[in-house]
Amino acid sequence: MQTIIEKAVGLDEDSEWLRTASKILRAGGLVAFPTETVYGLGGDALNPLASEKIYAAKGRPSDNPLIVHIADMDALYGIVRDVPEKARLLAEAFWPGPLTMIFEKNDKVPLQTTGGLESVAVRMPSHEVARALIRCSTGYIAAPSANTSGRPSPTKADHVVDDLNGRIEMIIDGGEVGIGLESTIVDFTEDIPTILRPGYITQEMLASVIGEVRMDRGLIEESSGIHPKAPGMKYKHYAPKADLVIVEGEPEAVTTYINAQAAFLREKGESCGVIAADETVCLYQAEQVLSIGSRADEESIARHLYDVLRRFDDLAVKKIYSESFCTPVMGQAIMNRLLKAAGHQVIQV
Numbered sequence: 036m037q038t039i040i041e042k043a044v045g046l047d048e049d050s051e052w053l054r055t056a057s058k059i060l061r062a063g064g065l066v067a068f069p070t071e072t073v074y075g076l077g078g079d080a081l082n083p084l085a086s087e088k089i090y091a092a093k094g095r096p097s098d099n100p101l102i103v104h105i106a107d108m109d110a111l112y113g114i115v116r117d118v119p120e121k122a123r124l125l126a127e128a129f130w131p132g133p134l135t136m137i138f139e140k141n142d143k144v145p146l147q148t149t150g151g152l153e154s155v156a157v158r159m160p161s162h163e164v165a166r167a168l169i170r171c172s173t174g175y176i177a178a179p180s181a182n183t184s185g186r187p188s189p190t191k192a193d194h195v196v197d198d199l200n201g202r203i204e205m206i207i208d209g210g211e212v213g214i215g216l217e218s219t220i221v222d223f224t225e226d227i228p229t230i231l232r233p234g235y236i237t238q239e240m241l242a243s244v245i246g247e248v249r250m251d252r253g254l255i256e257e258s259s260g261i262h263p264k265a266p267g268m269k270y271k272h273y274a275p276k277a278d279l280v281i282v283e284g285e286p287e288a289v290t291t292y293i294n295a296q297a298a299f300l301r302e303k304g305e306s307c308g309v310i311a312a313d314e315t316v317c318l319y320q321a322e323q324v325l326s327i328g329s330r331a332d333e334e335s336i337a338r339h340l341y342d343v344l345r346r347f348d349d350l351a352v353k354k355i356y357s358e359s360f361c362t363p364v365m366g367q368a369i370m371n372r373l374l375k376a377a378g379h380q381v382i383q384v
C-alpha cells in the first residue's frame with residue numbers, strides 16, 4: 036500500500052490534508068495523526084472492520100482495547116451507559132487534554148474496538164489537528180499509539196513513518212508532540228476512580244478535583260504477580276533493542292558506576308550507551324551518550340524519552356545505562372515507562 040504523507044497545513048474544512056484524511060476514515064481506512072501526547076493510529080471507532088485493521092497494522096494482540104477519541108461532550112453521552120458525576124467534573128477540569136476515562140459502553144461501540152470488553156476508554160484530545168480530524172470524520176476515532184506493537188510510542192511523524200509506512204493509508208505530519216507520554220487513564224467502572232496508567236495529569240491533580248483516586252495495585256506491585264487492569268500495561272512495552280539498566284543513587288556515585296561499566300565493556304570490545312540529563316551529559320565517557328532533557332525542565336525529559344529510546348535502536352550498542360528520572364511532578368509517569376523499557380532492571384549504587 037502507498038501511504039500518503041502530508042503536513043497538516045491549515046485547519047479549516049477545505050484544507051487538503053483534512054479532506055483526504057476524513058475521506059479515508061469514512062471509508063474505513065487508517066490515518067495516523069498527532070495528538071498532544073503521542074501520535075495516534077486512527078480508524079472509525081464505530082466501524083468494527085476499521086478496528087480490526089488497526090490491530091493488524093500495529094501487530095497488536097486483539098484483546099488490548101483501543102481508546103475512542105471525541106471532540107465534544109455530546110459525543111461522550113452517545114457511546115456510554117452513564118457518566119458518573121466525578122467523571123463529569125474531571126472532564127470539565129481536564130478535557131480537552133491528556134486524560135482518558137473508562138466507562139460502561141453502550142451498543143453503538145463494537146466489541147472489536149474494546150477488545151471484547153463491555154467498557155470503553157474515551158479521550159478528548161486538545162491538539163488542534165486531532166480535533167479537526169475528529170470533527171470532520173464520524174466524530175469517533177479509535178486510536179492507539181501509532182507505533183508497531185512493542186516499540187516506543189511515536190512523538191514525531193518520522194517515528195510513525197519508520198513503523199507504519201506502507202501499512203496504512205495516510206500519515207499526517209503535525210511536527211513534534213508537546214507532552215511525549217501517553218494520557219493518564221482513569222477507570223470509572225470501579226467503586227473508587229482508579230488510575231490504570233500514570234501520565235501528565237497526576238494523581239494529585241485528579242484528587243484536587245474529585246477527592247480520593249486510587250492507583251491500580253497492578254501498577255504499584257508489578258513484581259508481586261498482580262496484573263495491571265489495563266490489558267496494554269501487562270505487555271512488555273517500549274523495549275529498546277539493547278539491554279537497558281537504570282542506575283539509582285547519589286549523582287556522583289551513578290556517574291562513577293556507569294563510567295566504570297563503560298570502561299569494562301570497552302576492554303571487552305563492546306560499546307555502551309548512556310541516557311543522561313543535560314546537566315550530567317558531559318560527565319560520561321562512553322561511546323554513545325544521549326541527553327534526554329534538563330532536570331530543571333522535567334517536561335523536556337518526558338517529551339524526549341521515546342525519541343532517545345528509538346535513537347538507541349539505530350546505534351550499535353548492546354548495553355544502555357540510564358540515570359533515574361524520579362522528577363517531582365511527572366516522575367511517576369516517566370519512570371513507569373522507563374522501568375518497562377528496562378524490564379525493571381535497576382541497580383542501586
Ligand code: TXA
Pocket residue numbers: 070072073074075076099100101102135137149152154155156158178179180181216217218220231264265266267268
Ligand atoms: O495518549 C494516549 O492515550 C494515546 C493517544 C494516541 O491518544 N493513545 C494510547 O493508546 O496510548 P494505546 O492503545 O497505546 O493505549 C491504550 C491503553 C492500553 O493499555 C489499553 O489496554 C488501555 O488503554 N485500555 C483501553 N481501553 C480499556 C478498557 N476498556 N479497560 C481497560 N484498559 C483499557
Ligand code: MG
Pocket residue numbers: 179180188
Ligand atoms: Mg500504545
